[in-house]
Amino acid sequence: MTAKRQAKKEDLRTRLVTAGTQLIRDQGLKGLRARDIAERAGAALGGLYTVFDDLDGLILAVNSGTLKRLEAALERAIPPDATIEQTFLSLSLAYLGFAQAEKNLWAALFEHRMPEGVPVPDWHLAEHAFLIGLIAGPLAGRMPGATAEDIAIRARTFFSAVHGVIAVSLEGRFVGITPERLEREVAALARILAKSLD
Amino acid sequence: MTAKRQAKKEDLRTRLVTAGTQLIRDQGLKGLRARDIAERAGAALGGLYTVFDDLDGLILAVNSGTLKRLEAALERAIPPDATIEQTFLSLSLAYLGFAQAEKNLWAALFEHRMPEGVPVPDWHLAEHAFLIGLIAGPLAGRMPGATAEDIAIRARTFFSAVHGVIAVSLEGRFVGITPERLEREVAALARILAKSLD
DNA sequence: TTTCTGTATTGAACATCGTTCATTTTTATG
DNA sequence: CATAAAAATGAACGATGTTCAATACAGAAA
Numbered sequence: 001m002t003a004k005r006q007a008k009k010e011d012l013r014t015r016l017v018t019a020g021t022q023l024i025r026d027q028g029l030k031g032l033r034a035r036d037i038a039e040r041a042g043a044a045l046g047g048l049y050t051v052f053d054d055l056d057g058l059i060l061a062v063n064s065g066t067l068k069r070l071e072a073a074l075e076r077a078i079p080p081d082a083t084i085e086q087t088f089l090s091l092s093l094a095y096l097g098f099a100q101a102e103k104n105l106w107a108a109l110f111e112h113r114m115p116e117g118v119p120v121p122d123w124h125l126a127e128h129a130f131l132i133g134l135i136a137g138p139l140a141g142r143m144p145g146a147t148a149e150d151i152a153i154r155a156r157t158f159f160s161a162v163h164g165v166i167a168v169s170l171e172g173r174f175v176g177i178t179p180e181r182l183e184r185e186v187a188a189l190a191r192i193l194a195k196s197l198d
Numbered sequence: 199m200t201a202k203r204q205a206k207k208e209d210l211r212t213r214l215v216t217a218g219t220q221l222i223r224d225q226g227l228k229g230l231r232a233r234d235i236a237e238r239a240g241a242a243l244g245g246l247y248t249v250f251d252d253l254d255g256l257i258l259a260v261n262s263g264t265l266k267r268l269e270a271a272l273e274r275a276i277p278p279d280a281t282i283e284q285t286f287l288s289l290s291l292a293y294l295g296f297a298q299a300e301k302n303l304w305a306a307l308f309e310h311r312m313p314e315g316v317p318v319p320d321w322h323l324a325e326h327a328f329l330i331g332l333i334a335g336p337l338a339g340r341m342p343g344a345t346a347e348d349i350a351i352r353a354r355t356f357f358s359a360v361h362g363v364i365a366v367s368l369e370g371r372f373v374g375i376t377p378e379r380l381e382r383e384v385a386a387l388a389r390i391l392a393k394s395l396d
Numbered sequence: 397t398t399t400c401t402g403t404a405t406t407g408a409a410c411a412t413c414g415t416t417c418a419t420t421t422t423t424a425t426g
Numbered sequence: 427c428a429t430a431a432a433a434a435t436g437a438a439c440g441a442t443g444t445t446c447a448a449t450a451c452a453g454a455a456a
Binding site: 027028030031110111113115116119120125128129131132153154156157159160161162163164165167168169171172173174175177181185188189192193195196 | 225226228229308309311313314317318323326327329330351352354355357358359360361362363365366367369370371372373375379383386387390391393394
């Protein structure tokens with residue numbers, strides 16, 4: 001019955017990630033403290049370090065979960081048999097909706113930095129890839145002569161552009177802008193990008 | 199001769215900001231430590247807190263300086279009597295060039311977060327405004343019916359889009375991309391945004 | 397110049413954080 | 427049930443930002 005050990009460890013891991021997720025959602029990544037996580041997870045402080053190497057490991061796990069929910073939300077938003085303009089529009093607005101609804105968790109995806117010199121693990125970098133894929137799909141039909149790499153790079157450019165508009169707004173840089181106005185701007189940019197393919 | 203007091207204080211402030219700037223340039227914002235700053239500035243640890251309320255205050259001062267240098271670099275890049283497409287292109291590539299040359303200092307502009315609940319001071323928010331203004335100028339001629347607010351918001355959208363592409367790349371999210379390729383993508387986006395105004 | 401007073405500077409001390417590890421508790425096995 | 431191995435615990439450690447009583451200094455008065 002060595003299964004009980006595994007089950008307990010998995011349960012602890014789940015509780016820690018859940019606690020971390022709730023704390024980031026409520027207070028943002030910056031306010032995250034190991035002691036708060038352990039307390040909320042009903043574990044001892046040291047328990048966190050039997051599952052993760054350090055806090056960064058737990059944050060990556062939280063971000064993993066956020067990315068999965070984001071992916072589900074975006075895939076739900078893709079209309080079947082739509083023009084590329086409609087697809088870009090739906091994806092962009094769904095991305096905006098997710099960022100607004102889960103502001104702190106979404107921000108943690110991009111705010112988090114590994115310590116000096118430590119690279120983001122490859123498995124986590126790969127988890128971001130679907131964002132590119134969602135755009136590369138529709139894009140491929142409009143870039144006939146292009147290689148897969150060309151398409152992926154252009155998809156990344158389009159994603160980053162929309163992401164930038166949302167990030168700058170939600171970070172509160174510059175003077176404020178109403179959510180309605182932000183939605184209009186995101187839609188306008190999505191249309192500009194789609195039209196550039198004609 | 200109460201001037202000597204002011205002069206010493208200003209000198210201390212200068213040394214602290216210079217030290218902070220060098221440390222962020224070398225090690226990034228995340229590795230910044232109060233003790234390192236004080237040592238490099240040739241001051242006692244407590245001295246830092248006679249000039250700034252806390253580390254955030256010093257970081258804002260460093261970011262102020264970075265913004266001034268960025269502003270100078272961008273203004274230098276605007277060609278006289280150019281089309282809007284050429285202007286967008288020059289500005290975007292100059293922005294990319296600055297971000298690449300001063301990666302850590304540029305990143306600090308957007309990575310830095312005030313503590314939970316503390317807003318960025320208005321005077322520092324205002325320092326970002328020139329970025330919008332540089333784009334709003336050329337834009338105004340192409341948006342005849344629009345209000346000044348409309349133009350400012352659209353300028354912000356365009357800036358944020360280009361910024362997003364550069365930020366996502368330099369942050370090392372997703373898989374890497376060569377500097378040449380990044381330059382091409384930034385140029386392509388600048389052109390797309392300019393053409394959308396025709 | 398010398399003395400005195402208020403200000404500026406100092407760095408040891410403090411509170412808080414992430415992380416470690418000797419100890420205790422729990423689980424699996426003979 | 428007894429014993430060994432593994433896991434969980436939380437006190438302790440080192441590093442950090444910040445404070446503050448003690449010290450050094452600048453400016454005014456004599």
